[in-house]
Amino acid sequence: MTTLLNVDNVYKSYGSLPVLKGISLTVEEKETFAIIGPNGAGKTTLFRVMTGEVLSERGRITYADHDVTGMSAHDRVQLGMGRTFQVARVFPEFSVEENIIVAIEARLRSRSESSLPWYRTRPRSSVREEAGALLQDLDLWSKKATEAKFLSHGDKKRLELGIALAGKPQILMLDEPTAGMSPSDRIATTELIIRLRAANAMTVVMTEHDMDVIFGLANRILVMNQGEMIAIGTIDEVRANPIVREVYLGKEMYGADG
Numbered sequence: 001m002t003t004l005l006n007v008d009n010v011y012k013s014y015g016s017l018p019v020l021k022g023i024s025l026t027v028e029e030k031e032t033f034a035i036i037g038p039n040g041a042g043k044t045t046l047f048r049v050m051t052g053e054v055l056s057e058r059g060r061i062t063y064a065d066h067d068v069t070g071m072s073a074h075d076r077v078q079l080g081m082g083r084t085f086q087v088a089r090v091f092p093e094f095s096v097e098e099n100i101i102v103a104i105e106a107r108l109r110s111r112s113e114s115s116l117p118w119y120r121t122r123p124r125s126s127v128r129e130e131a132g133a134l135l136q137d138l139d140l141w142s143k144k145a146t147e148a149k150f151l152s153h154g155d156k157k158r159l160e161l162g163i164a165l166a167g168k169p170q171i172l173m174l175d176e177p178t179a180g181m182s183p184s185d186r187i188a189t190t191e192l193i194i195r196l197r198a199a200n201a202m203t204v205v206m207t208e209h210d211m212d213v214i215f216g217l218a219n220r221i222l223v224m225n226q227g228e229m230i231a232i233g234t235i236d237e238v239r240a241n242p243i244v245r246e247v248y249l250g251k252e253m254y255g256a257d258g
């Protein structure tokens, strides 16, 4: 196995509040790694430290052999780290298809696959074709002409996933991909991520509250509590961990006999 992302002894405080107290983890190529924990545990802060939206005060982060510790979020995206947000970020006035096209064009420009300015490249037929294929994969083809602001919550999250995929990331960072979704949308989104992950040979890092989604997707899990790591391992290892049982998850994780 090849390590793609390495977080080594990372600390972060907000004012006098320590939020990350020495977090270390590795994410191996093609695995899905989930971060879980109760509210306020520090999951989102750790996620942001990994994506570069927040810089850590101590520790080191490497991604594909690059030291990215002090690197901006934008530069990390250029290296192949794609991400989605808890609240989907799409261009509301653009159609579904235009949102995807803009994202593909951004990739083409930033990776020097095209040297022309955007207004001279669009809409190239190859870009339209790529957008069409992605929309089919996302089951959004029938809504391609719909303005994004009119999409349901689930479809908006799906579109945001497509925007991230249009950047052809090597690692996809998903911040609560099923937040606010109905149970049926959650199942559909889990299945979609499984499908897209296989088709694109992607590594995934995610935060998520829903245990069914975690169990459906993750290979390994980090459990956090109050800025600390309380367990890290496979689903079975984490389930069997007595500290996790005591501190955090309770019945939901173990079923009625747990």
Ligand SMILES: Nc1ncnc2c1ncn2[C@@H]1O[C@H](COP(=O)(O)OP(=O)(O)OP(=O)(O)O)[C@@H](O)[C@H]1O
Residues within 6 Å of the ligand: 014, 019, 037, 038, 039, 040, 041, 042, 043, 044, 045, 046
């Ligand atoms: N920008 C900020 N400024 C000050 N305090 C913050 C900031 N962001 C987070 N915090 C605090 O840091 C702690 C950890 O927050 P964080 O959002 O990382 O936890 P979380 O595990 O993602 O929680 P949740 O499950 O509720 O999203 C909380 O006490 C929170 O109030």
